[in-house]
Amino acid sequence: MALDNRKKEVLQAIVDDYVATCEPVGSKALIDRHDFMVSSATLRNDMAELEQMGYLEKPHTSAGRIPSDKGYREYVDSLMKVDHLSDEEGQEIKEKLSVSFDEIAGLLKAASSALADQTGYISLAMTPKLTSSYLTQLKMLMIEPGKVLVVVVLSAGVVKNRMVRIPDFLTQDQIAQISNAVEQGLSGMPLSEISLITVATAAKGNRKVELPDPLLNQVLYEAYTAIKQADNLDVYMQGKHKMLALPEFSDTRRAQGLFDTLSHDGLVAGYVDEVTKQDEKKEYMIRIGQEITLDGLDDCSFITTTYNVGGKVAGNIGVIGPKRMEYSKVISQINFVRMMIDEKLKQP
Amino acid sequence: MALDNRKKEVLQAIVDDYVATCEPVGSKALIDRHDFMVSSATLRNDMAELEQMGYLEKPHTSAGRIPSDKGYREYVDSLMKVDHLSDEEGQEIKEKLSVSFDEIAGLLKAASSALADQTGYISLAMTPKLTSSYLTQLKMLMIEPGKVLVVVVLSAGVVKNRMVRIPDFLTQDQIAQISNAVEQGLSGMPLSEISLITVATAAKGNRKVELPDPLLNQVLYEAYTAIKQADNLDVYMQGKHKMLALPEFSDTRRAQGLFDTLSHDGLVAGYVDEVTKQDEKKEYMIRIGQEITLDGLDDCSFITTTYNVGGKVAGNIGVIGPKRMEYSKVISQINFVRMMIDEKLKQP
DNA sequence: TTTAGCACTCTTCCCCCCTGAGTGCTAAAC
DNA sequence: GTTTAGCACTCAGGGGGGAAGAGTGCTAAA
Numbered sequence: 001m002a003l004d005n006r007k008k009e010v011l012q013a014i015v016d017d018y019v020a021t022c023e024p025v026g027s028k029a030l031i032d033r034h035d036f037m038v039s040s041a042t043l044r045n046d047m048a049e050l051e052q053m054g055y056l057e058k059p060h061t062s063a064g065r066i067p068s069d070k071g072y073r074e075y076v077d078s079l080m081k082v083d084h085l086s087d088e089e090g091q092e093i094k095e096k097l098s099v100s101f102d103e104i105a106g107l108l109k110a111a112s113s114a115l116a117d118q119t120g121y122i123s124l125a126m127t128p129k130l131t132s133s134y135l136t137q138l139k140m141l142m143i144e145p146g147k148v149l150v151v152v153v154l155s156a157g158v159v160k161n162r163m164v165r166i167p168d169f170l171t172q173d174q175i176a177q178i179s180n181a182v183e184q185g186l187s188g189m190p191l192s193e194i195s196l197i198t199v200a201t202a203a204k205g206n207r208k209v210e211l212p213d214p215l216l217n218q219v220l221y222e223a224y225t226a227i228k229q230a231d232n233l234d235v236y237m238q239g240k241h242k243m244l245a246l247p248e249f250s251d252t253r254r255a256q257g258l259f260d261t262l263s264h265d266g267l268v269a270g271y272v273d274e275v276t277k278q279d280e281k282k283e284y285m286i287r288i289g290q291e292i293t294l295d296g297l298d299d300c301s302f303i304t305t306t307y308n309v310g311g312k313v314a315g316n317i318g319v320i321g322p323k324r325m326e327y328s329k330v331i332s333q334i335n336f337v338r339m340m341i342d343e344k345l346k347q348p
Numbered sequence: 349m350a351l352d353n354r355k356k357e358v359l360q361a362i363v364d365d366y367v368a369t370c371e372p373v374g375s376k377a378l379i380d381r382h383d384f385m386v387s388s389a390t391l392r393n394d395m396a397e398l399e400q401m402g403y404l405e406k407p408h409t410s411a412g413r414i415p416s417d418k419g420y421r422e423y424v425d426s427l428m429k430v431d432h433l434s435d436e437e438g439q440e441i442k443e444k445l446s447v448s449f450d451e452i453a454g455l456l457k458a459a460s461s462a463l464a465d466q467t468g469y470i471s472l473a474m475t476p477k478l479t480s481s482y483l484t485q486l487k488m489l490m491i492e493p494g495k496v497l498v499v500v501v502l503s504a505g506v507v508k509n510r511m512v513r514i515p516d517f518l519t520q521d522q523i524a525q526i527s528n529a530v531e532q533g534l535s536g537m538p539l540s541e542i543s544l545i546t547v548a549t550a551a552k553g554n555r556k557v558e559l560p561d562p563l564l565n566q567v568l569y570e571a572y573t574a575i576k577q578a579d580n581l582d583v584y585m586q587g588k589h590k591m592l593a594l595p596e597f598s599d600t601r602r603a604q605g606l607f608d609t610l611s612h613d614g615l616v617a618g619y620v621d622e623v624t625k626q627d628e629k630k631e632y633m634i635r636i637g638q639e640i641t642l643d644g645l646d647d648c649s650f651i652t653t654t655y656n657v658g659g660k661v662a663g664n665i666g667v668i669g670p671k672r673m674e675y676s677k678v679i680s681q682i683n684f685v686r687m688m689i690d691e692k693l694k695q696p
Numbered sequence: 697t698t699t700a701g702c703a704c705t706c707t708t709c710c711c712c713c714c715t716g717a718g719t720g721c722t723a724a725a726c
Numbered sequence: 727g728t729t730t731a732g733c734a735c736t737c738a739g740g741g742g743g744g745a746a747g748a749g750t751g752c753t754a755a756a
Contacts, residue, residue: 026718039730044719062718062737102495102511141487143501147450151499151509153491161499161509163450241607244600252592252600259589374749387699392750410706410749 003053003074009036010046011055012079015067019324022247024064069289069323072301076286076327085332093118093333097340104128104157104309107344109236111317111337116239118333121321122262123238126269128156128314130191130231137187138223140179142172150179150226154191156309157345160230164222167215174211178219181206191231199224233315235265248299248322257296262320267294272304272316284331289323301325305334307341317341351401351422357384358394359403360427363415367672370595372412417637417671420649424634424675433680441466441681445688452476452505452657455692457584459665459685464587466681469669470610471586474617476504476662478539478579485535486571488527490520498527498574502539504657505693508578512570515563522559526567529554539579547572581663583613596647596670605644610668615642620652620664632679637671649673653682655689665689 003011013034017025027040027047036043047065050056055071058064067075085093096114101107108125115123137153146168151161166175185202186194199220203209209216240262249255261267271294279285284305292302297320304318317338319330351359361382365373375388375395384391395413398404403419406412415423433441444462449455456473463471485501494516499509514523533550534542547568551557557564588610597603609615619642627633632653640650645668652666665686667678 024718028718038728041730041732042728045729048720058719060737061720062716062735064718100513102513137491139489141489141499143485143507149499149501149507151489151497153497159491159497159509159511161507163507165448165450241604241611244604244607250600252598252603255600255603256589256592259592263586263589372749376749389699389701390697393698396751406750408706409751410704410747412749 007046007050008079010043011050011071011074014056014065015071015075018066019326022324024059024066026064029064069291072288072323080328082328082331085336089118090336093336093340101344103159105234107341111341112236112238115317115319115333115337119319119321119330120242121319121325122240122243123319124268125236125317126272126315127158127234128309129233133158133231134188134190135186135194135227138179138183138227140175140223142175148175150223152227152230154230156314158230162226162229164226166219166222175219177208178203178211178216179223181209182223194227196221196224233269235269237262246322248324254299258300261294261296272318275304276306276316284334299323303330303334305338307338307345309345355394355398356427358391359398359419359422362404362413363419363423366414367674370672372407372414374412377412417639420636420671428676430676430679433684437466438684441684441688449692451507453582455689459689460584460586463665463667463681463685467667467669467678468590469667469673470588470591471667472616473584473665474620474663475506475582476657477581480660480662481506481579482536482538483534483542483575486527486531486575488523488571490523496523498571500575500578502578504662506578510574510577512574514567514570523567525556526551526564527571529557530571542575544569544572581617583617585610594670596672602647606648609642609644620666623652624654624664632682647671651678651682653686655686655693657693
């Protein structure tokens with residue numbers, strides 16, 4: 001049985017009302033707040049059918065209805081209208097991102113902060129994924145004898161550094177020779193193809209490097225681990241504490257479950273990755289309630305989208321809020337922030 | 349009126365019991381759980397006096413007593429015995445910090461993580477304070493024309509980097525000349541003394557630098573801001589979500605107030621600084637309940653201590669837990685972690 | 697100074713009942 | 727066939743009233 005027009009309107013109205021009030025919606029209230037040209041009894045019949053089809057549920061017999069996950073799904077897939085951001089709001093976000101960022105980390109932090117402020121929910125922003133990055137530069141800088149700072153620059157503007165130890169009789173010149181050789185050999189190579197072997201090949205194929213093998217290997221190993229470590233996703237998450245103000249998390253145990261999961265950046269990053277793969281071609285990805293395979297997020301919805309660096313798919317930004325969130329608003333906010341990031345990253 | 353011996357014992361027993369159960373302690377329960385050689389009536393008299401003196405309070409007439417802030421204060425100042433950490437616990441912490449850290453940030457993150465795990469409360473670790481740091485190195489690395497990575501190395505092992513923009517016709521050599529000149533001129537200078545003027549003096553006093561003034565100034569300005577930015581304290585905080593499991597925060601509004609404040613790193617860092625100055629000579633600093641001048645921490649206690657780098661006072665680590673915490677245990681844990689950090693930082 | 701005894705005070709829990717919002721069903725109206 | 731009015735029914739939530747129980751403070755005796 002398909003949804004006729006009125007049923008769609010009813011479902012939409014119920015979602016809208018429930019989002020606004022967080023209270024089960026009854027037939028009477030529905031009539032009061034919307035211009036249905038039928039009686040409450042008719043709506044009751046519709047609501048009963050919507051419930052039977054799985055779009056609505058009842059907390060208990062004598063309460064109104066609330067949307068089920070399936071109901072929300074129908075809502076976001078075909079009922080809601082994604083509206084444009086108001087000019088003021090766009091302006092606010094723009095201002096927050098107006099500073100110039102020469103490192104992608106700064107931009108993402110600001111984006112996540114703006115998103116959290118604007119939505120009132122949890123925001124996250126992740127550095128670009130390794131699969132789409134390649135090495136552009138590798139510098140080794142002697143800080144003191146035996147201690148070297150390895151600076152790894154990836155495409156997409158990611159800069160990471162790591163302090164490593166090397167034998168303390170090596171000179172800055174020797175180190176520089178090695179890093180130059182490795183940089184020349186590997187620059188432009190996708191991170192996924194870089195291995196201890198390719199690093200060694202790059203260094204040893206270069207005539208300028210004059211160092212006995214065991215020593216060289218030791219340095220190369222450190223360089224290699226520094227590169228590999230650079231592909232770790234960084235996750236910037238903000239606004240967690242705002243969830244405590246929501247009635248759905250007034251029970252601390254729920255909040256605890258949520259926060260527990262969210263404190264593991266890796267879990268969240270992995271999940272976002274998975275979702276991105278599943279919905280590859282979509283402009284934004286939405287997961288609702290039980291659809292989310294992370295513990296403690298049953299009462300949440302998760303909206304993510306992908307920003308681009310130099311026209312290529314790169315990293316993700318997203319928002320985690322209650323299932324009962326203003327989907328269309330959050331989507332337009334998240335889209336706006338994505339566009340801003342894209343724009344800033346297009347002009348390198 | 350001073351506290352006689354039995355009153356001290358009574359106060360101590362009440363704090364211990366209340367810490368363990370989070371329930372008001374009555375005279376009967378006290379007799380049951382401890383070996384007082386007197387009757388409950390006698391204890392009642394003592395408790396009434398302790399209350400009058402301000403060490404105890406009653407939630408309501410027919411409940412037992414709970415310690416007041418003053419009671420806790422007396423407890424930590426003169427009643428509790430700081431015991432040593434059990435060998436297993438020391439071992440656990442040691443293991444968590446056993447990896448070698450070549451950058452102080454990594455060590456502090458690990459320390460904060462270990463502290464949060466071990467205490468079950470909120471831990472924090474802060475990078476060394478600027479007042480005790482001086483510049484040891486300044487490197488400028490051209491990433492691409494017009495984009496330079498400024499690497500600032502401070503004493504105490506703090507390494508920071510920042511991407512800046514410069515006119516895009518400048519060469520790596522020119523940039524290196526400038527950074528070398530600045531480094532030579534400023535190395536060893538306390539951060540607090542570095543200003544735009546000292547930076548300029550350092551560069552312009554060096555014969556090797558050949559660049560028209562306006563251009564040079566532009567580069568120097570970027571170098572200067574990078575240095576200044578390097579003295580920002582980083583705060584690593586972990587274990588926040590564990591507070592939600594405590595009965596004192598089962599009311600989400602309290603938790604919200606706490607988290608709100610804690611989400612402002614700067615506030616916390618500033619407070620720790622203030623406390624450190626007040627209790628300069630102490631091995632560890634304790635603030636209890638209302639003594640804490642941060643919003644939302646009325647039900648918390650705050651224990652901090654100071655770690656050293658190369659024998660000099662440096663940064664802080666600390667724990668935020670409920671007033672009702674196991675002070676002696678937390679103190680020994682925090683002390684142990686501090687010792688571990690000191691040790692790791694002594695041998696550079 | 698300590699103790700036993702006792703009256704008193706509150707909170708907490710449970711039970712019960714009432715209220716009101718909301719439902720589902722039926723039969724009539726359109 | 728769809729819509730509506732009417733009505734009986736359900737159930738969460740709130741308020742009141744005890745009863746239980748933990749704990750207190752006070753008094754008078756040891």
